Amino acid sequence: MDLLKSVDLGFYVELGIVIALIGMGITWTLKQTLKRLLTGKTNRRANDQLWDMHSEVHEALTEARTKVDAARAMIIQFHNGEYFLDGSGVKKMSTSHESLRYGISSCGEKLQNILISMCVSLLRQIKKDKPTVVYLQRDWREEDASSYCKNFLELHNVLAFSVQPLKHHGLITGFVMFQWCATDKVDAIDEEVVEGIIGESVRKISTHLTLQADK
Numbered sequence: 001m002d003l004l005k006s007v008d009l010g011f012y013v014e015l016g017i018v019i020a021l022i023g024m025g026i027t028w029t030l031k032q033t034l035k036r037l038l039t040g041k042t043n044r045r046a047n048d049q050l051w052d053m054h055s056e057v058h059e060a061l062t063e064a065r066t067k068v069d070a071a072r073a074m075i076i077q078f079h080n081g082e083y084f085l086d087g088s089g090v091k092k093m094s095t096s097h098e099s100l101r102y103g104i105s106s107c108g109e110k111l112q113n114i115l116i117s118m119c120v121s122l123l124r125q126i127k128k129d130k131p132t133v134v135y136l137q138r139d140w141r142e143e144d145a146s147s148y149c150k151n152f153l154e155l156h157n158v159l160a161f162s163v164q165p166l167k168h169h170g171l172i173t174g175f176v177m178f179q180w181c182a183t184d185k186v187d188a189i190d191e192e193v194v195e196g197i198i199g200e201s202v203r204k205i206s207t208h209l210t211l212q213a214d215k
Helices: 002-068 116-126 148-155 183-187 191-213
Strands: 072-083 089-100 160-168 171-180
Touching: 002 072, 002 089, 002 171, 002 191, 089 116, 116 148, 116 160, 160 191, 171 191
Parallel strands: none
Antiparallel strands: 072 089, 072 171, 160 171
16 A cells, blocks of 8 residues: 555656646747747837838938939948958948939949048048039049049039038038039029038938937
8 A cells, every 4th residue: 555655656746747847848938939029029120110210311312302403312321341451441431322313323333332542532522511512524623633533423424413421429420412414403503502401401311320320
């Protein structure tokens, strides 16, 4: 009888251990499933916010381009590249957004990973921090006449342009560029109006980009 009780007790102990292990396994599985669901939901929310931000930036860029009657409007951002042999970083710039008038060819895909040092004349204009309209033939400095940047703009039929820097907490992180490619559009430019519209649009775009970068 005592032997039978001992067998029964051992059985129930083992059964209890099995049940406990099953319970622990179920708990762990539920925790992992819940974690994946929450992580997936967070990632989807972050992805939706990112798409919304890019959509709002493009809308602001297109709205400004339409108001100033430009052929192209582009957002170009600075970034790090590789490294030189001395260990110093290679500073580059790439187009992140582009808005085009119907029938105008894109040049954004060609402005990817461009060395900043190749566009000194453009950087000089950006540092002025004012969206002044620059007329390529009239305003470009003689020493910059054969520069990569001027040749690139002429290759894409740009007759005039305006640039305004993008800033993140005071640091210039890129710029917005508007381009005019037809003589009649250039002749119709009201510089004071254009500068006001571009200035306002860049403030709006900077706000969107800064909010996203600070998240």
